[in-house]
Amino acid sequence: MADEPLIISIDQGTTSSRAILFETNSRPVFTAQREFKQIYPQSGWVEHDPEEIWSTTLSVCREAVDTSQQMGRTIAALGITNQRETTIVWDRQTGKALHNAIVWQDRRTARYCSDLRDAGHGQAVTDKTGLLLDPYFSATKIRWILDHVEGARALAEQGRLAFGTTDSFLIWRLTDGKVHATDATNACRTMLYNIHRQCWDSDLLDILDIPRSMLPEVKDSAADFGTTHQSQVGATLPIAGVAGDQQAAAIGQACFEPGMIKSTYGTGCFVLVNTGEEPVTSNNRLLTTVAYRINGKVTYALEGSIFVAGAAVQWLRDGIGIIKSASETEALAAGLEDNGGVYLVPAFTGLGAPYWDPHARGGIFGLTRDSGVSELVRATLESVCYQTHDLIQAMAADGVRPSSLRVDGGMVANDWLMQFLAGIIDIPVERPAVTETTALGAAYLAGVQQQVFDSLEHVQNQWQHDSRFDPEMDSNIRGQLLKGWDEAVARVRS
Numbered sequence: 001m002a003d004e005p006l007i008i009s010i011d012q013g014t015t016s017s018r019a020i021l022f023e024t025n026s027r028p029v030f031t032a033q034r035e036f037k038q039i040y041p042q043s044g045w046v047e048h049d050p051e052e053i054w055s056t057t058l059s060v061c062r063e064a065v066d067t068s069q070q071m072g073r074t075i076a077a078l079g080i081t082n083q084r085e086t087t088i089v090w091d092r093q094t095g096k097a098l099h100n101a102i103v104w105q106d107r108r109t110a111r112y113c114s115d116l117r118d119a120g121h122g123q124a125v126t127d128k129t130g131l132l133l134d135p136y137f138s139a140t141k142i143r144w145i146l147d148h149v150e151g152a153r154a155l156a157e158q159g160r161l162a163f164g165t166t167d168s169f170l171i172w173r174l175t176d177g178k179v180h181a182t183d184a185t186n187a188c189r190t191m192l193y194n195i196h197r198q199c200w201d202s203d204l205l206d207i208l209d210i211p212r213s214m215l216p217e218v219k220d221s222a223a224d225f226g227t228t229h230q231s232q233v234g235a236t237l238p239i240a241g242v243a244g245d246q247q248a249a250a251i252g253q254a255c256f257e258p259g260m261i262k263s264t265y266g267t268g269c270f271v272l273v274n275t276g277e278e279p280v281t282s283n284n285r286l287l288t289t290v291a292y293r294i295n296g297k298v299t300y301a302l303e304g305s306i307f308v309a310g311a312a313v314q315w316l317r318d319g320i321g322i323i324k325s326a327s328e329t330e331a332l333a334a335g336l337e338d339n340g341g342v343y344l345v346p347a348f349t350g351l352g353a354p355y356w357d358p359h360a361r362g363g364i365f366g367l368t369r370d371s372g373v374s375e376l377v378r379a380t381l382e383s384v385c386y387q388t389h390d391l392i393q394a395m396a397a398d399g400v401r402p403s404s405l406r407v408d409g410g411m412v413a414n415d416w417l418m419q420f421l422a423g424i425i426d427i428p429v430e431r432p433a434v435t436e437t438t439a440l441g442a443a444y445l446a447g448v449q450q451q452v453f454d455s456l457e458h459v460q461n462q463w464q465h466d467s468r469f470d471p472e473m474d475s476n477i478r479g480q481l482l483k484g485w486d487e488a489v490a491r492v493r494s
Contacts, residue, residue, distance in 0.1 A: 004023060004024050004073075005024070005073070005074045005075065005076035005452065006021045006022065006023060006029070006068055006073050006074070006075050006076065007021070007022045007024070007075065007076055007077050007078070007079065007443040007446055007447050007452065008020070008021055008022075008061070008064050008065070008068070008075050008077075008078045008079070008237065008443075009021075009022060009078075009079045009080075009081065009439040009440070009442045009443040009446070010057060010060075010061060010078065010079070010080045010081070010082075010170065010439075010442070011081050011082075011245070011436075011438055011439040011442070012053065012057055012080065012081070012082040012083060012166045012167070012170060013082075013083055013245065013266065013267065014083045014086075014103065014104070014105075014266070014267040014268075014311075015035055015036070015038065015267055015311075015314070016033050016034060016035040016036065016056070017033070017034050017036065017053065017056035017057040017059075017060055018031060018032065018033040018034075018060055018439065019031070019032050019057075019060035019061045019063065019064040020032075020064070020436055020439045020440075020443075021064050021067065021068060021073075021075075022439070022440060022443045024447065024452055024453070025462065026434050026440060026459065026462045027434070028434065028436055028439075028440075029071075030063075030064060030067045030068075031436075032059070032060035032063035032064055032067075033060060034056035034059055034060055035056075036048065036049070036052040036053065036056050037049065037052060039100060042108070044106070044107035044108065044110075044349060044350070044358075045106055045107070045108050046102075046103040046105040046106045046349065047100035047101060047102060047103060047106070048086065048100060048101040048103055049100055049101070050088050050090070050097040050100065050101050050169065051097075053101065053166060053169070053170075054169075054170070054173055057170055058173075058232060058233065061232075061233040062233055062234055065233050065234045065235045065237075066234065075235065075237055076446075076447070076450050076452050077237065077238050077239075077240040077241065077443075077446035077447060077449065077450040077452065078228060078237045078238065078239050078240065078241075078446060079239075079240065079241035079242065079243075079439075079442030079443050079444075079445050079446035079447075080167050080170060080171070080225075080239065080241070080242045080442055081167075081242070081243055081244065081245050081248035081438050081439060081441060081442035082165060082166040082167040082170070082186070082242075082244060082245060083103070083104060083165075083166055083245060083267075084104060084165060084185075084186060084189045084244035084245060084246065085104035085136060085137050085138050085141075085165065085189050085190070086101050086102065086103045086104050086138075086165055086166055087101060087102045087138045087141035087142055087145070087163065087165065088101045088163070088164055088165070088166065088168075088169045089142065089145045089146075089149075089152070089161055089162070089163050089214070090161070090162055090164075090169065090172075091155065091160055091161060091162075092159075092160055092161065092162050092177075092180075093160060095172070095173070095177060097169075098145060098149045098152055098155075098161070099145050099148075099149050099152075101166070101169075102141040102144065102145070104136060105136075105268075105307055105308075105311075105349040106135065106141065106349070107135045107349055107350050107358045108135065108141075108144060109135040109140035109141060109143070109144050110135050110350075110358040110359065112135075112140050112143070112144070113133050113134055113135055113140055113358070116133055116140075116207070117133050121133065121207055124203065124204070124207075125191060125204065128194045128195070128196070128201050128203070128204060129188065129191050129192070129193060129194065129195060129201070129204070130188070130195050130279060130281075130287055130288030130289055131189070131191050131287055131288075131289075132285065132287065132356055133191070134356055134358065135350075135358055136305070136307075136352070137189060137190060137191035138163075138165060138189065138190040138191060138192070139190055139191035139192050139204070139208050139210065140191070140208070142163050142190075142208070142210050142214070143208050143209065143210060146209075146210070156210075156211045156213070156214055157211060159211075159213040161211075161213075161214050162180050162214060162216070163210075163214040163215060163216070164180070164182060164216055165182060165186045165189070165190070165244075167182055167183070167186050167242050167244075168180065168181065168182040168186070168216045171225050171226065171239060171242070173232070174226075174228045174229065174232055174233070174239060175225075175226040175227065175228065175229060175239070176229040176231075176232070178226055179225055179226035179239075180216045180217065181216050181217045181218070181219050181225055181226075182216045182217075182218055182219070182242065183218065183219050183220065183221045183223070183242040183243060183244075183293070184198065184218055184219070184220065184221060184290045184292075184293040184298065185221055185242075185243045185244040185247040185248075185289075185290050185291070185292060185293070186242070186243070186244045187200075187216075187218045187290075188289055188290040189244060189289070191204070192204050192205060192208070192210065192215070193218070195279060195288065195289070195290055195298075195300075196279065198218070198293070198298065199218070200212060200215055200218070219242070220293045220294055220295065220296065221241060221242060221243045221247070221292045221293050221294060221445050222240065222241050222294050222295075222445045222446070222448045222449040223240070223241075223242075223449060224238070224239075224240065224449070225239035225240065225242055226238075226239055227239065238446075238449075238450060239446075240445070240446040240447075240449035240450050241442050241443070241444070241445025241446030241447070241448070241449055242442070242445070243292060243441060243442055243445055245264070245266070245270075245438050246264060246270040246272050246303065246438075247272070247289075247290070247291055247292055247301070247441070248437075248438045248439070248440075248441030248442045248445075249262055249264045249270075249272075249408055249409075249437045249438040249441055250262050250272045250274065250291055250292075250301065250441065251291075251292060251440075251441030251442075251444055251445065251456065252408070252434075252436075252437030252438060252439070252440035252441035252442075252444065253406045253408060253432065253437050253441075253463065254459065254460045254462070254463040255272070255273075255274045255291075255406065256274065256299075256456055256457060256460055257274060258274050258275055258276035259273065259274065259400065259402065260273070260274045260402075260406070261273040261274070261395075261400075261402040261404075261405055261406065262405070262406040262407070262408065262437075263388060263391075263405055263406070263407050263408075264407075264408050264409045264437075264438065265309050265310060265384060265407065265408070265409035265410065265411035265412055266309065266310050266409040266410060266411075266438075267308075267309065267310050267311045267314075268305065268306050268307050268308060268309050268310075268311065268352075269305075269306035269309035269384055269387060269388060269409075270303060270304070270305050270306065271303065271304045271306075271388060271391045271392065271395070271405075272289075272291070272301050272302070272303045272304075273301060273302050273303075273395060273400050273402065274291055274299065274300075274301055275291075275300045275301055275302055275400075276299065276300065277297070277298070277299065277300070278300065279300040280300065280302055280398065280399075280400075282302055282394070282398050283397070283398060284354055284394035284395075284397045284398055285353055285354040285355075285356055285394065286302050286303060286304050286353055286354065286391070286394050286395065286398060287302070287303045287304070287305065287353070288300065288301075288302060288303075289301050289302075289303050292445075292456075294448070294455075294456065302395060302398065302400060303353075304352070304353040304354065304390075304391030304394060304395065305352040305353050306352050306353070306384070306387045306388070306391070307347075307348075307349050307350065307351070307352045308346040308347070308348050308349065308362075309346075309384045309387070309409075309411060310326075310409070310410055310411050311346070311348070312344070312346040312348075312380045312383065312384070313326050313329060313380060313381075313411070314326075315346075315348070316329075316376065316377060316380055322373045322376060322377070323373070323377065326410070326411075328377075329377050329380070329381060329414065329417075330414045330415065330416045330417070332373065332374045332377040332378065333374070333377055333378040333381050333416050333417070333420075334416045335374055336374050336375065336378055339375065339378050339379055339382055339481070340366070340368070340370065340371060340375045341366040341368075341484070342364070342365070342366045342367060342371055342375040342376065342378070342379045343364070343365045343366055343379055343382075343383070343484055343485060343487075343488040344362070344363075344364050344365075344376065344379040344380050344382075344383050344488075345360075345362055345363050345364075345365075345383060345488050345489055345491075345492045346362050346380070346383050347360040347361050347362045347363070347492050348361070348362045351489070351492075351493070353390075353391055353394065354390055354391065354394040355390075355489070355493065357493055360492045360493050361492060362492065363488065363491060363492040364376070364379070365487075365488045365491060366484075366488075381414070381416070381417050381420070382420065382424075382481075382485075383485075384411065384417070384421075385417070385420050385421045385424040385425070386424065386481075386482065386485040388405075388421060388424070388425060389424050389425050389482065389485075392405075392425050392427075402427060403427065403428075404427055404428045404429070404430050405421075405425065405427055405428070405429050405430065406430050406432065406465075407421075407429055407430065407431055407432075408431075408432060408435050408436075408437040408438065409435070409438075412431050412435060413435070415467075415469075418431060418467070418469045419469045419472070420473075421469070422469040422470060422471045422472070422473075423471050423472055423473025423478065424473065424478060424481065424482070425471075426471045426473075426478065427471065428468055428469065428470050428471065429468070429469040430465045430467075430468050430469075431465060431466050431467045431468075431469070432463060432464065432465055432466060433464040433465065433466040434464075435466075444456060444459050447459075
């Protein structure tokens with residue numbers, strides 16, 4: 001309806017920044033997107049320029065605000081969802097970052113994590129945070145900046161430095177430095193936040209020698225995060241909802257009941273299952289995390305993280321140049337009867353769940369003289385499905401057996417991939433009518449805070465599936481394919 005308000009959602013991702021305008025019926029009416037540079041200083045290191053994160057975000061926000069004004073529509077609220085764990089440290093006086101953002105994929109602190117594990121801190125980290133002691137998370141990235149940027153430690157001790165994941169950095173900039181805050185879903189991914197007591201953990205701060213003064217205030221996922229400054233985006237808007245990208249996707253997929261599960265296929269792949277009001281401890285190296293916190297009430301989740309999914313397709317395009325666009329991959333894969341025995345393990349930055357091997361590196365196996373572009377493309381797509389199978393199996397071993405899998409992210413437009421996924425995991429795959437579920441989840445949170453919606457449950461009935469892919473793969477073929485995958489993974493780990 002033309003007289004109904006819009007909600008603007010910032011989706012600050014790993015490879016691009018986007019702004020999407022949503023109507024209250026969940027329909028996106030405008031999208032602006034800007035990619036930014038990936039920086040690889042050394043093997044296993046991944047960085048972003050914080051100023052480029054900021055400039056691309058500001059650009060797409062202004063486009064969205066201008067578009068809403070041209071449409072004659074008001075914006076009721078702004079929500080933010082973001083790449084999690086990516087670490088920025090900036091000077092409170094100048095607002096400038098001391099170092100490039102250290103991205104969630106970055107593995108530079110692997111040795112330091114091993115030292116902490118050898119010192120006996122691994123169990124304490126898991127007990128308090130639900131996480132594993134791994135370079136993936138923010139804490140050791142903060143410590144690296146304090147130890148390696150000249151003068152950083154002294155500034156931190158003076159209270160001059162602020163840490164934030166990208167949501168916190170954007171909130172600081174959008175409010176002109178008035179608000180230094182994050183939400184519980186992002187805080188719980190830092191490896192410094194006690195998910196049981198819902199506070200920063202003093203013991204972990206002491207172990208990592210990180211001053212508490214650097215840390216943002218932790219709010220509910222639907223809360224008052226301040227207002228945008230008029231000079232920034234061209235309007236004064238309430239920042240009313242914040243969630244890390246994977247939790248936001250679960251909200252956008254209406255996974256509000258225990259046992260509901262979603263998988264997002266973006267740069268990486270993340271499977272998250274709602275476990276309700278009680279945190280579930282995994283015996284299979286999955287993460288216990290906060291799904292969302294509303295009105296002080298915490299809903300928990302189990303999560304499995306795959307570091308490389310869409311990034312592998314991006315590598316085919318930009319790294320080795322065998323495709324011109326991701327859209328080519330569906331026809332190339334579908335044109336083959338089988339994978340020809342070719343497997344790609346995309347451990348470009350190590351392996352995530354359930355292996356948690358930061359030292360693994362990517363490998364391609366089974367090549368013959370007959371192997372070509374199509375085989376490499378198909379092996380890349382199949383690797384995403386095999387990794388999802390590994391996570392689903394780990395969840396089943398922890399007692400969570402989903403009856404279907406809701407999927408989202410850029411890769412799910414590929415029908416061949418979705419059908420192969422359903423066959424490999426042997427459960428139906430449901431693709432929603434609105435696939436921008438990450439941004440939609442942030443919009444829902446902002447709408448709840450601004451009373452556009454009564455509650456998250458109010459939007460549950462808006463979820464509709466666009467397509468359902470039922471398993472059709474022969475069990476013997478499935479078994480052979482998974483055996484080949486397990487052998488390939490074993491080889492990159494050895």
